[in-house]
Amino acid sequence: MTEEDAADLFHALSNPDRLRVIRVLVVAGPGGLSAGEIAEALGASPSRASFHLASLTEAGLLTRERQSRTQRYAVDITRVGALLNFMLEDCCKGSPALKDCCVM
Numbered sequence: 001m002t003e004e005d006a007a008d009l010f011h012a013l014s015n016p017d018r019l020r021v022i023r024v025l026v027v028a029g030p031g032g033l034s035a036g037e038i039a040e041a042l043g044a045s046p047s048r049a050s051f052h053l054a055s056l057t058e059a060g061l062l063t064r065e066r067q068s069r070t071q072r073y074a075v076d077i078t079r080v081g082a083l084l085n086f087m088l089e090d091c092c093k094g095s096p097a098l099k100d101c102c103v104m
Contacts (some may be wrong), residue, residue: 001082001083001085001086005086006083006086006087008059009059009060009061009079009083010083011059012055012056012058012059012061013061015052015055017042017044017048017052018052018055018056020041020042021038021042021049021052021053021056021062021073022056022061022075022080024038024041024042025038025062025073025074025075026075026080028074029074030074030077031072031074032063032065032072032073032074032075033072033073033074034067034070034071034072034073035049035050035053035070035071035072035073036070038053038073053071053073056073057073060076060079061075061076061079061080062074062075062076063075063076
């Protein structure tokens with residue numbers, strides 16, 4: 001991941017509601033949630049939730065799957081993991097003994 005890629009992801013995450021979406025979907029696991037369930041969890045209108053879901057999907061942080069008339073969203077855990085790894089790759093000056101503090 002490049003610094004530009006990371007900056008784009010952090011830009012997408014720079015809104016508290018978007019961070020909440022990610023956290024709600026991490027808890028939901030690989031099956032994700034419908035757009036309506038996410039809106040309800042956020043206490044947001046469906047249109048407001050859709051705005052945030054579109055931004056996170058465009059950034060590549062979420063996957064979207066159509067199921068009949070419903071859109072289901074899930075965290076792209078590989079992409080989120082790549083961002084976390086980017087942030088921590090130089091942790092503790094690369095010392096394996098010290099780096100254990102950052103391994104999730």
